[in-house]
Amino acid sequence: MNILITGAGLIGCHGARRLLDGGHRVVLFDVSPDNGYIQDIIGEAKSLTVDAGDLRDLPALITVIQKHEIDAVVHTAGLIGKKVSEHPYTGFTVNVQGSVHVAEAVSLLKVRRLVFLSSFGAYNWEVPAKAPVTEDFPLGGAGLYGATKAANEHLLGAFADLYGFDLIILRPAGVFGRGHYRGGSTVGIVMNDLVAGAVRGDSVRVQETQMGTNEYVYVKDVAQAIEKACTVSSVKSRAFNVGTGVLASAQEIVQKVCGLVPGARVELVPPGAGEKVIRRSQPLDLSRSRVELGYKPGYSLESALTDYVQELKAHL
Secondary structure, eight states: OEEEEOOHHHHHHHHHHHHHHTOOEEEEEEOOHHHHHHHHOOSSSSTTEEEEETTHHHHHHHHHHHHTTTTTTEEEEEEETTTHHEEEEEHIIIIIIHHHHHHHHHHHTOOOOSEEEOGGGOOOTTOOOOOOOTSSSSSOOSSSHHHHHHHHHHHHHHHHHOOOEEEEEESSSESSOOOTTTTTTTHHHHHHHHHHHHHHHHHEEEEEGSSSSEEEEEHHHHHHHHHHHOOOOOOOOOOOEEESSOOOOOOHHHHHHHHSSTEEEEEEOOOOTTTTOBBBBBOOOOOHHHIIOOOOOOOHHHHHHHHHHHHHHHHO
16 A cells, blocks of 8 residues: 655654555655654665655645555644644644645545544543543543644544545554654653653653553554554444553553663652642543454553663664
């Protein structure tokens, strides 16, 4: 297959590597591709093309899809977390208008399938979860970032219903791995500061308010889900959780990192007066992803951190 991936960040590059390893041709489309990072993650690949372009430029999207005879589009590009609220109008145009442009290009050029990387941040976590969270849990999305993800799911779904292309929505838990984090992922940045700092021998302070109790998924498992979503013949559902189905506290993560990096100097800073720590009570339910996509997480939190530490040591 010829597959276009928007965004050459953490998820885009690891997804590209997985697809290239599977024998597919991949085009990475990014507003400002970091060629050093792309090379670092993917290496030499004759079947990879990197094109610079902006999601807000619809003609550029149409041109790249036509030029490379794209069969499927994986849409990962966008601003994340606080990056959206720093400049709300820019956040809206990149995340929402950019997604509408992707859907328009897909529909105009009769691309068979669009895979959208949403987030478990699209769920309305103000609703108490009394069991593992299925894909039917209410959407809401806290803050501007969550709101753009939830809005995109509705908008892309409407486009797919109107024009008849396949739409698969992936909702990853907190994604971490070796990235450059220009898009602003809070989870990715906090985990990277912790793990990379420990590997370098720095004194690391981790704010418990930034981690709490959460579900984390290694980027290589997200890449697996992307490959499944691109290649599965058909699915009955549209949205799929991508995670491990396991919650972890900040204390557990710090303990695991210190166990993997002897001599690591890590301080877990407890919340101050009036500070709120988010402690999720339920993980994601992966039943639908297992049955329909064939997704099965390959990394536990410990094995993911072990792999992460080894990769960082190799690239210091």
